[in-house]
Amino acid sequence: MINECIDVSEKEFDVVIVGGGIAGSLIAKQLGIYGKKVLILEAGESKHMKYLDYQRNLDLYYSASVKSPNSPFSSNSHAPQPDELDVISKIPYMNSKGYFIQMGPTPYRSDYTRHLGGATLHWLGTCLRMIPDDFKTKTKFGVGLDWPLTYEELRPYYEQAEYEIGISGEVNDQRELGQLLNIKEEWFGKEYVFPMHKIPESNIDKYLSKQLEGKSITFQGHQYSLKVTSTPQARNGIPNMKYRYRGEPYKPVGAVGNDFQGKRCVGYSSCVPICPIQAKYSALKTLDSALKSGNVTIVSKAVVTEIKVDGFGKVEKVVYKAYTSNNPNDFSLYTAVGKIFVLAANPVENSKLMLKSLIKNDLIGKYLMDHPFLLTWGLSPQLLGIFKGPGSTSGIESLRNGKFREHRSAFRIEIGNLGWLWSNGAPYSIINSLVFEKNNSGKKLRESTYDMNQRQIQLGFMLEQPAEATNRITIDRREKDSFGNLRPIINYKLSEYTIKGMEAAKQTASTLYSYLGAKECTSYTDDDPGFIQYNNNSYAFSGAGHFMGGHVMGTSIHNSVVDKYQKVWGYKNLFAVGCGSLPTTGTANPTLTLAALALMSAKWINNSLEKEKITIGVDK
Amino acid sequence: MSKIVSLPPKIQSIDELKNYLNLALEIELSTIPPYLVSMYTLEPDTNKESLEIIRTVVVEEMLHMLLVANIINAIGGTPVLNNKENIPKYPYEVPIKTKKNELLKINLQSFSREAIETFLEIEKNTPLDEIRESVPRDEPFNSIAEFYSTILDALIYFNNHIGEGNFFCGDPTKQIHPEYYYNSGGTSIIVTDLESAINAINLIIDQGHREDESSFCHEGPSHYQRFFEILNTNSEDSKSFFGDRITVKWDKVYKIYTNPKHINYKNHEELEKKSKEFNILYSNLLDLIHIAINGKPEVFNECNIIMFSLRNKATELMKIPLEDNFRAAPTFEYIEESNRK
Amino acid sequence: MSRVNTYDLFLKLSETITGFTRVDLLSTGLDVHYYEFINAKEPKTLKELLKKYYFVPCSDFSLDKSYFSEELNFLIKQIILLWYTGRWYINSVNYYYLSSESYKQGLIWKAINAHPFGANPTGYGSWGKSIYLEDINDK
Ligand SMILES: Cc1cc2nc3c(=O)[nH]c(=O)nc-3n(C[C@H](O)[C@H](O)[C@H](O)COP(=O)(O)OP(=O)(O)OC[C@H]3O[C@@H](n4cnc5c(N)ncnc54)[C@H](O)[C@@H]3O)c2cc1C
Ligand code: SF4
Secondary structure, three states: OEEEOOOOOOOEEEEEEEOOOHHHHHHHHHHHHOOOOEEEEOOOOOHHHOHHHHHHHHHHHHHOOOOOOOOOOOOEOOEOOOOHHHOOOOOHHHHOOOOOEEEEEOOOOOOOOOOOOHHHHOOOOEOOOOOHHHHEHHHHHOOOOEOOOOHHHHHHHHHHHHHHHOOEOOHHHHHHHHHHOOOOOOOOOOOOOOOEOOOOOOHHHHHHHHHOOOOEEEEOOEEEEOOEEEOOEOEOOOEOOOOOEOOEOOOOOOEOOEOOOOOOOOOOOOOOOOOOOOOEOOHHHHHHHHHHOOOEEEEEOEEEEEEEEOOOOOEEEEEEEEEOOOOOOOEEEEEEEEEEEEEOOOHHHHHHHHHHOOOOOOOOOEOOEOOOEEEEEEEOOOOOOOOOOOOOOEEEOOOOOOHHHHOOOOEEEEEOOOOOHHHHOOOHHHHHHHHHOOOOOHHHHHHHHHHHHOOEEEEEEEEOOOOOOOOEEEOOOOOEOOOOOEOOEEEEOOOHHHHHHHHHHHHHHHHHHHHOOOEEOOOOOOOOOOEEEEOOEEEEEEOOOOOEOOOOEOOOOOOOOEOOOOEEOOOOOEEEOOHHHOOOOOOOOOHHHHHHHHHHHHHHHHHHHHHOHHHOOOOO | OOOOOOOOOOOOOHHHHHHHHHHHHHHHHHHHHHHHHHHHOEOOOOOHHHHHHHHHHHHHHHHHHHHHHHHHHHOOOOOOOOOHHHOOOOOEEEEEEOOOOOEEEEOOOOOOHHHHHHHHHHHOOOOHHHOOOOOOOOOOEOOHHHHHHHHHHHHHHHHHHHOHHHHOOOOHHHOOOOOOOEEOOEEOOOOOOHHHHHHHHHHHHHHHHOOOOOOOOOOOOOHHHHHHHHHOOOOOOOOOOOOOOOOOOOOOEOEEOOOOOHHHHOOOHHHHHHHHHHHHHHHHHHHHHHHHHOOOHHHHHHHHHHHHHHHHHHHHHHOOEOHHHEEOOOOOOOOOHHHOO | OOHHHHHHHHHHHHHHHHOOOHHHHHOOOOHHHHHHHHHHHOHHHHHHHHHHHHHOOHHHOOOOOOOOOHHHHHHHHHHHHHHHHOEEEOOOOOEEEOOHHHHHOOOHHHHOOOOOOOOOOOOOOHHHOOOHHHHHHHO
16 A cells, blocks of 8 residues: 555554665565565655656656756655765865765765655666675775675575566676686576576677677786676566576566556666666566555655664654655654664665664764766777667676785776767767867768767776775754755765776776777866876766665674664664665675665564564674 | 357368468458557647557557467468558458448548547457357358457367367467567467467457456456547546546547558658658568568567567658648558569 | 748758758657747847848858858757757757657757667667668568
């Protein structure tokens, strides 16, 4: 059942979940299936669970002059959200005019969406598994933090997550990559296949793959292959008849509210920020099936503002602000009670809530991370047949692991299918300069427009970022917006380790463009908010949208906020889930791992409800 | 289901059955251009619900074509789609009777009450107890549903008569299976025996022609019910497709000449070129589907891509003004291979 | 010049400056809308432009040559970009979309053999078939 802004204080739930993004919805669905009574409190709107209302967001996208990730999902004063476009400068206070207060020294450039479904509404859907070494970077490379669990423990949940999200991919391509990355563990189970066949590779994927065949690059005397690998992704393709989940073949899940749409990607190319037909996964799909269990209640327009704890480390209830209109005074405060409470509001909001509620742990909000993203671009001698299909269908993944991680960040390289869209606003930027600067018109204009757009190569380097305590989310009770919302305060800086990774990334880019016979066109100007100079070279990074850290997991209350089941240390019935729990970023887009962890937590929560294990607790 | 053991008078031999199945293929195909044209005449950003409803029907009609092809292949026949004779020309006459006791005529025409009423005729069912056990040889069918149930009877008859192994003797590699055709209109069914053939036909009848909720398996309103909702937006009898009442704006529609012909564009050089491009692509598509259902199912991936390209070309045509506020429209005329360049 | 005439001239001019045919322009469905929009925004400049355009031999047309005043040249650029992008440029940097439809009908997508992001999808796998029609014809 979905309700807007109602009072649920009379009811008692087994589990109260704060936030209806992918983390919250996966847990709700599992527990709903297990027969537990679940409440999801969602800060944002829920009307896009109806097919035609979802379509209305599309109109916002069409008419938005800048088609940024949040362009279809308008900001809501009762549940404000950061926007990429808030960051306009290198000067921190200039970037603090939106929701975040940016303390710098470098800007945090990612955003998220506070509507039901969360950031998966506008994500790209790349779903790589982390590699086993990512779970032990401290031990193995002397950098960052170790996880309190191993890859092997998480593997079955990765498989479950790939089912729940619905991944299209070719497992043999991943296996081959595993060898290049020197993975000794069993990365993918022997018989395993993905639910759906891989999304066909794009023209540019094939072109790069051919040009780079057998090519490699050397770092510190070691050779690394430059192999192009198809990307497993959360987008519907053709079901793999070999696939079985609990004995059943895979059935693609269509659009919420319209089973006749979205069972296969047809190439709208607007995955970020909105898939018109919902061929791309969003948490709305999981919520829809969670509701079908009959045990899940969603209350939207309900912003949780505080967690109330008794004197014995047990959460009694959460307080939420239920609003009806866009008027600052138009709200009521209600409470929700349950046996277990799960914070699934994303790293920033989870941290904010715990800080505000005086949850005891010095590490809350610390170790904020992202995957700093370095865009590079070049012009190919060849026409490429681009500007079609999903944003990206392959990557160069063979540089994600190596001894170099002792000294610098690893990275993956995302091959773009949409030309220089993200690096400089193509195809519009091209025609703009042809007309305004070059005075082109007529046939000549048309031909140059074609030629200059169809040769564009864009390679995005997604860099690992190790946890550092000084990168953090804090609050200040005096810093509220006009609606009384506390504003997250962000301190953020890239360490030399990551910047050295950027240096290697840029070198790799130049090597790649020269193998491709392409003219490298990358140039970073110092008016870019992400501009950095290092060893006399210039770089400019952007955000990947991958908020991580803030309540990292570890082996004790002294080194972490949550345990491996994402239960908050020192509290009997409080969980904080999502990418906030990740101790390392690795070089995999984080949501699949988030999903695996959430599924593991769901199982644990269910077991503890069954056994009333929660009263014992597992704190050391 | 094995109620019938006698031979329906309409179908006296396996060859005749194969012909009827090819006619079924033709009828399924004949519905698609009219549905598409009515959809394309909706002005941009209006009547979104109706557009979506018609679109969902089209997707399922395509599935029905494949199911019919699978049945033909299963009994060793040859589905034909690349022959001028088997490609519908408009107005297209379907061998079934309308309420007015005339043969049903399908037109390429603008979205209108009249068009939707025709669509209802296409999709209407005959209640099971009214389906004639045997449609006389020289009489038309009462509904497409009745047409299919005659085919079903013949399938059962020949199966029982000559034995499943002898009857379902087709090459199984010609089957379009779900890996080749999986879309939002449901999954294709591999036909290898009587049971799967019955399932395929039931799926067609159920998705298309169900008027009540009694029948099995398929979720959501049938085509009949979906079109009914467009005509009767506020009626209690309407099954709601989207869960909410829909609105229909009959005036937010481009006017086109009914059953447009390419030849009428001959004074208009650029338009003629665009229209020809469309027809060539349409003809290519039919040829490719023909190839796909005759042993190369993997070719379906290409067909899929062409369908999108066709759509884009058609919507461009629809925007081109002719005299008196009329618009150009795709004419869906098959061009023989030798005349395509 | 009567309304019909100026509209017709506007289309002719548009053909020349965009490199698209009349039918291409018409198939956006926005020709009248664009004409009326510009006519309402810049009535005098448009009139002057069309008058002047009437006397310029088509083959000679270029933005480099100084047939047109700076003001007329700028309007030409605005018109080109309106057709190509559906945006009205206030200056070379700032713009807005006339409507969602104008975004979708931008001719730039046709010029680069693609489709507007979020509309007119090209079908599963089409992104891996650069010249897919030729491929198929060979089969
Ligand atoms: C442009 C972009 C592209 C991306 N691409 C990828 C990708 O390709 N692959 C990948 O792995 N990841 C990608 N990501 C990241 C991915 O979207 C996130 O990691 C993921 O969606 C996080 O899910 P979540 O459920 O933890 O949080 P969210 O999605 O942020 O959901 C949190 C939910 O909680 C609600 N909420 C917040 N505060 C409160 C409160 N106080 N009370 C009640 N409810 C609250 C929010 O409204 C929201 O619905 C991308 C992100 C962006 C921005
Ligand atoms: S390419 Fe298009 S259809 Fe496919 S997932 Fe992206 S937006 Fe959706």
